[in-house]
Amino acid sequence: MLDEIIASLFPDGHEVRRDKGVIxxxxxxxxxxxxxxxxxxxxxxxxxDEAIRLSGHVLDSIGxxxxxxxxxxxSDSQRMSKRDELLGLxxxxxxxxxxxxxxxxNGRPTIxxxxxxxxxxxxxxxxxxxxxxxxxPGAEPAVMxxxxxxxxxxxSMEALQEKAKSTPVFAPGLSNLAQMGxxxxxxxNAASLADQLEALLVDLPAxxxxxxxxxxxxxxxxxxxxxxxxxxxxxxxxx
Amino acid sequence: xxxxxxxxxxxERARSTSFYEASARTRLxxxxxxxxxxxxxxxxxxxxxxxxxxxxxxEQFDDxxxxxxxxxxxxxxxxxxxxxxxxxxxxxxxHGAKLTGLLRAAREIxxxxxxxxxxxxxxxxxxxxxxxxxxxxxxxxxxxxxSAGVKVIGLIGGRSGCYGGGGLIAGCCSALAVSEPGRIAxxxxxxxxxxxxxxxxxxxxxxxVWRTMGGKHRRLLxxxxxxxxxxxxxxxxAALELLGLVGPFGLDRLKAEQDRLAGRLRSFGAxxxxxxxxxxxxxxxxxxxxxxxxxxxxxxxxRIGRTSRDxx
Amino acid sequence: MEDLSxxxxxxxxxxxxxxxxxxGVVASGNLEVLVERVLxxxxxxxxxxxAAVGFGEVWSAVIGDFVERYSPGGLKFSINDGGARPxxxxxxxxxxxxxxxxxxQ
Numbered sequence: 001m002l003d004e005i006i007a008s009l010f011p012d013g014h015e016v017r018r019d020k021g022v023i024x025x026x027x028x029x030x031x032x033x034x035x036x037x038x039x040x041x042x043x044x045x046x047x048x049d050e051a052i053r054l055s056g057h058v059l060d061s062i063g064x065x066x067x068x069x070x071x072x073x074x075s076d077s078q079r080m081s082k083r084d085e086l087l088g089l090x091x092x093x094x095x096x097x098x099x100x101x102x103x104x105x106n107g108r109p110t111i112x113x114x115x116x117x118x119x120x121x122x123x124x125x126x127x128x129x130x131x132x133x134x135x136x137p138g139a140e141p142a143v144m145x146x147x148x149x150x151x152x153x154x155x156s157m158e159a160l161q162e163k164a165k166s167t168p169v170f171a172p173g174l175s176n177l178a179q180m181g182x183x184x185x186x187x188x189n190a191a192s193l194a195d196q197l198e199a200l201l202v203d204l205p206a207x208x209x210x211x212x213x214x215x216x217x218x219x220x221x222x223x224x225x226x227x228x229x230x231x232x233x234x235x236x237x238x239x
Numbered sequence: 240x241x242x243x244x245x246x247x248x249x250x251e252r253a254r255s256t257s258f259y260e261a262s263a264r265t266r267l268x269x270x271x272x273x274x275x276x277x278x279x280x281x282x283x284x285x286x287x288x289x290x291x292x293x294x295x296x297x298e299q300f301d302d303x304x305x306x307x308x309x310x311x312x313x314x315x316x317x318x319x320x321x322x323x324x325x326x327x328x329x330x331x332x333x334h335g336a337k338l339t340g341l342l343r344a345a346r347e348i349x350x351x352x353x354x355x356x357x358x359x360x361x362x363x364x365x366x367x368x369x370x371x372x373x374x375x376x377x378x379x380x381x382x383x384x385x386s387a388g389v390k391v392i393g394l395i396g397g398r399s400g401c402y403g404g405g406g407l408i409a410g411c412c413s414a415l416a417v418s419e420p421g422r423i424a425x426x427x428x429x430x431x432x433x434x435x436x437x438x439x440x441x442x443x444x445x446x447x448v449w450r451t452m453g454g455k456h457r458r459l460l461x462x463x464x465x466x467x468x469x470x471x472x473x474x475x476x477a478a479l480e481l482l483g484l485v486g487p488f489g490l491d492r493l494k495a496e497q498d499r500l501a502g503r504l505r506s507f508g509a510x511x512x513x514x515x516x517x518x519x520x521x522x523x524x525x526x527x528x529x530x531x532x533x534x535x536x537x538x539x540x541x542r543i544g545r546t547s548r549d550x551x
Numbered sequence: 552m553e554d555l556s557x558x559x560x561x562x563x564x565x566x567x568x569x570x571x572x573x574x575g576v577v578a579s580g581n582l583e584v585l586v587e588r589v590l591x592x593x594x595x596x597x598x599x600x601x602a603a604v605g606f607g608e609v610w611s612a613v614i615g616d617f618v619e620r621y622s623p624g625g626l627k628f629s630i631n632d633g634g635a636r637p638x639x640x641x642x643x644x645x646x647x648x649x650x651x652x653x654x655x656q
Contacts, residue, residue, distance in 0.1 A: 080426040080434045089425045094410025101382045121425045128375035144367040169366045182372045209379045224336040231340030234279040238308045282573045297602045299577040324578040
């Protein structure tokens with residue numbers, strides 16, 4: 001599936017390789033611009049070994065290239081292991097996110113493309129660290145899966161599914177994350193991905209984080225934008 | 240003879256108050272110059288989570304976080320303190336948005352630092368999508384503030400530690416101070432055990448938890464640059480020390496961090512336990528590290544000299 | 552969750568100058584009390600949201616004792632309760648009255 005997606009995104013050619021669940025490479029847009037490509041494939045857990053390769057790929061490109069950056073995501077959660085935590089997984093994941101955020105705010109716009117699964121820390125370090133997060137139909141992000149949630153809340157799966165009908169705030173799924181403002185848009189599988197990518201690049205939103213406003217507009221997150229704005233105003237007044 | 244509490248000098252009270260045991264409000268009261276805290280959207284505003292009622296759960300008037308402005312040795316600072324006892328200090332929509340707004344203001348001002356007193360299990364399960372996104376927004380806001388010249392200091396020593404997305408936000412900060420009980424990790428012990436089995440991680444083995452995720456290990460790795468004893472005065476002094484150490488943020492920091500973390504994998508990637516890492520660091524009696532009192536541990540950590548200064 | 556509300560006539564105005572104060576946290580077996588000086592001097596109100604359903608009579612007794620003992624005139628107490636025992640409730644209410652009686656904002 002990843003091969004088809006890459007072929008549809010970059011009909012003019014690409015050098016994108018997949019190695020132990022990590023996607024690294026670059027591709028040529030029809031405009032001739034080189035786009036840096038990275039990501040996580042095959043529902044691989046994002047651990048220290050994967051994260052350091054991804055951040056290194058972006059850092060190597062800074063100063064050498066000038067094009068936008070695409071982050072493809074079909075991951076598991078962060079790798080849950082003693083070794084990863086022992087070595088400071090939080091620093092590795094934060095570092096990857098920081099590198100992506102820095103690139104985005106310094107002339108290298110970042111786009112996330114969620115085409116499979118993702119969850120928790122892996123999503124924070126990849127798709128949610130990009131300027132625009134796009135979902136492909138069939139993608140299934142899950143911040144928290146319902147069985148785990150059932151265990152902690154001591155509610156039945158049926159009760160949780162019933163509650164999920166009235167709110168996008170906790171249940172997994174692409175449409176819920178879109179309503180929250182986390183996923184900016186959902187592309188069509190029927191049309192050329194290259195066309196949709198280039199349309200997005202032509203009309204890219206500003207680097208400013210507006211996901212809270214988007215979540216309010218879509219009715220999924222009614223409080224966040226207002227609370228952040230009120231605190232900001234109060235903090236600016238205190239001087 | 241015991242004097243009434245309010246007659247005790249503030250520094251003495253801060254020295255005798257456990258950071259771990261104190262509430263978020265008490266931490267701030269004793270960390271900042273006396274009486275200097277101005278809270279934004281305090282409990283009287285009743286801006287509670289709009290989502291907990293779906294689960295028939297009690298709300299807290301401040302949604303588990305205090306944000307505001309205060310003074311530290313006379314200088315202005317923005318502060319945020321999570322209450323680790325309410326919903327495990329977890330990030331929900333309102334809770335997270337308060338910190339985001341604070342960081343956005345700090346970015347616009349550019350010169351007033353931000354102290355974040357972490358005490359969190361990560362994303363609040365009952366509003367998982369909103370909490371996850373709030374963390375993503377906070378990470379971005381931290382980096383934009385740092386790029387604008389703001390120092391963002393994390394203080395970690397609360398009962399809920401600094402887990403999940405909280406660990407990622409901590410990784411974005413300019414510098415961290417941590418105490419021994421201040422655990423920093425992404426996956427919590429129970430989460431690892433549930434997903435991977437007790438052979439991978441025995442969450443009831445508290446010694447294992449402390450040496451894998453606890454403050455001493457994080458200090459020895461250089462993830463935290465200052466180790467604080469578990470009292471509020473020590474954290475106040477740590478914050479002042481770090482504010483003096485932190486330099487401007489830029490691409491060079493990220494390149495240095497890449498080298499720092501890659502070097503850590505090369506040096507310690509094959510180690511199976513914290514004891515192995517400490518031994519590889521040249522600590523003769525690594526087994527004794529968990530028992531070392533704070534002053535001896537600080538001397539040891541300074542001798543080892545691992546730091547993330549200028550490399551985060 | 553259960554909502555409870557109590558109003559009592561009070562002998563005297565509560566001391567101090569602060570407008571509001573907060574004590575406690577919402578956790579299992581614990582509660583937070585927000586106290587605000589917003590009522591006429593001869594009144595006191597207590598509004599409770601509690602996770603422990605069906606304890607209205609216990610609350611009524613605890614609050615009756617509290618009002619009798621502290622005479623918190625002019626104060627409105629708002630409580631978020633995570634299922635605290637009566638002695639914890641009494642303690643927090645007393646702390647709240649003491650705190651608002653201090654000098655300050």
